[in-house]
Amino acid sequence: QLHLQxxxxxxxxPSETLSLTCSVSGDSISTSNSFWGWLRLSPGKGLxxxxxxxxxxxxxxxxxxxxxxxxxxDTSKNQFSLDVTSVTAADTAIYYCARRTYTDGYWALWGxxxxxxxxx
Amino acid sequence: xxxxxxxPATLSVSPGERATLSxxxxxxxxxxxxxxxxxxxxxxxxxxxxxxxxxxxxxxxFTGSGSGTDFTLTISSLQSEDVAVYYxxxxxxxxxxxxxxxxxxxxxx
Numbered sequence: 709q710l711h712l713q714x715x716x717x718x719x720x721x722p723s724e725t726l727s728l729t730c731s732v733s734g735d736s737i738s739t740s741n742s743f744w745g746w747l748r749l750s751p752g753k754g755l756x757x758x759x760x761x762x763x764x765x766x767x768x769x770x771x772x773x774x775x776x777x778x779x780x781x782d783t784s785k786n787q788f789s790l791d792v793t794s795v796t797a798a799d800t801a802i803y804y805c806a807r808r809t810y811t812d813g814y815w816a817l818w819g820x821x822x823x824x825x826x827x828x
Numbered sequence: 829x830x831x832x833x834x835x836p837a838t839l840s841v842s843p844g845e846r847a848t849l850s851x852x853x854x855x856x857x858x859x860x861x862x863x864x865x866x867x868x869x870x871x872x873x874x875x876x877x878x879x880x881x882x883x884x885x886x887x888x889x890f891t892g893s894g895s896g897t898d899f900t901l902t903i904s905s906l907q908s909e910d911v912a913v914y915y916x917x918x919x920x921x922x923x924x925x926x927x928x929x930x931x932x933x934x935x936x937x
Contacts, residue, residue: 712871755864755872755915755928770925804871813919813926814862816883818871 710734712819730805738783750801834929847903851916860920
């Protein structure tokens with residue numbers, strides 16, 4: 709059964725880079741023909757899509773965060789990652805990784821989420 | 829960007845009673861709407877996609893309806909395990925970006 713598990717630092721200082729990883733088990737990230745994505749839930753903005761990537765390397769990201777986010781995929785480790793640079797308090801949120809099929813736009817499976825707090 | 833508006837913000841329903849959640853899109857999104865359930869300490873769970881198709885293993889008490897700009901999620905007989913925040917999500921205009929509603933919190937009266 710497919711399972712997604714996020715990992716992250718918990719706390720990150722303002723202006724630093726937040727790095728998150730999603731480990732995928734139960735399916736191969738390189739053969740599933742899926743988009744793998746990052747979304748977040750914050751008190752001020754609710755649920756927000758951040759970025760998505762396909763095993764081919766095709767990726768999309770949110771216009772509002774584009775200059776600060778980078779999504780990557782590592783098929784050898786069956787995981788994908790997100791970097792958010794120059795974080796502020798507004799980046800405090802629960803970050804989720806999720807999966808959707810290549811053709812469908814909805815997120816069929818989500819991880820449990822990892823809480824990130826930006827603070828000193 | 830399409831704005832999704834949910835109502836009410838909080839819904840208190842007695843066990844076994846019907847819960848009706850509404851979601852409006854600022855533009856026509858056809859039937860490209862999903863609903864997710866978010867319980868405390870868990871990740872979101874897909875309930876409905878295509879506005880009215882139940883996801884795998886979702887019980888039949890959950891029903892989605894609507895198209896265009898007006899959508900509804902109905903829980904026909906509320907159970908204790910249905911206590912959660914429910915979010916609607918449009919994926920019609922994507923890219924540039926899918927958008928979500930602000931959520932409706934469903935609680936037991």
